């Protein structure tokens with residue numbers, strides 16, 4: 001039994017209307033919650049503000065939305081001491097964090113909430129903000145720019161993948177210098193650098209075998225120009241090709257707890273699908289910082 005729960009829903013996420021879904025879900029959850037409040041967001045930023053305000057007052061926050069709405073929740077909760085359990089009712093376009101939590105189906109998420117199945121996950125700070133799934137520069141920001149413009153509405157959750165493939169046609173290399181807290185330095189040219197905490201980007205599980213949400217590690221992937229074609233093939237097939245992690249001329253991997261990254265030119269950073277920052281950037285893992293609902297398979 002939960003004492004106080006807040007369900008925040010974002011009608012702007014994903015494609016469909018949420019009314020029917022709420023009609024179905026609320027009666028299932030309500031018997032297990034003493035005081036249950038529903039809040040509809042009116043604009044970007046509302047979820048973060050609500051999580052700051054209510055983090056210490058409730059024991060469960062449910063997010064009905066996609067990765068962007070979850071991103072706001074994570075940033076709200078990391079700013080203050082109250083750390084209630086977070087459950088995601090995935091109604092976004094990609095729902096990538098939900099996939100790593102085995103909650104990409106709403107029914108699985110509801111079952112896990114009712115069963116009280118939770119897991120503590122790492123959260124990563126990115127300069128003065130936080131992310132739960134990924135942060136990236138290079139190709140990935142080109143991909144999300146295209147989604148904003150047109151693709152997302154017409155292609156739904158495949159929009160991310162399709163537009164990633166499109167932007168892979170002409171990758172623009174940049175120079176980077178990465179320094180870890182243990183003194184390791186890497187530098188060179190790349191077309192994309194990903195800082196991964198979760199396994200999925202744009203619904204594709206690129207890193208299922210090498211990453212878990214609570215391994216205390218930030219996984220840095222430096223994709224060289226030669227790796228762009230490989231990545232494109234993976235997105236075309238929309239499946240994991242295990243071989244792609246074994247070619248250092250295409251892709252370098254580095255496990256870190258903390259690192260800083262300088263690029264030339266200065267680049268936009270995409271963080272959980274939201275563009276909010278530019279390089280240079282410092283990342284730091286906050287081990288098992290938040291508790292999420294997790295469906296046990």
Ligand SMILES: Nc1ncnc2c1ncn2[C@@H]1O[C@H](COP(=O)(O)OP(=O)(O)OP(=O)(O)O)[C@@H](O)[C@H]1O
Pocket residue numbers: 010011012013014015041042043044045046065066067068069070072091092093094095096272273274
């Ligand atoms: N009422 C609202 N009107 C407009 N935008 C909103 C509103 N509430 C939240 N937002 C913003 O909507 C954006 C999109 O939401 P979200 O990312 O959750 O869905 P999505 O993009 O469909 O899913 P995903 O990120 O999983 O692909 C977020 O940046 C969020 O801040």
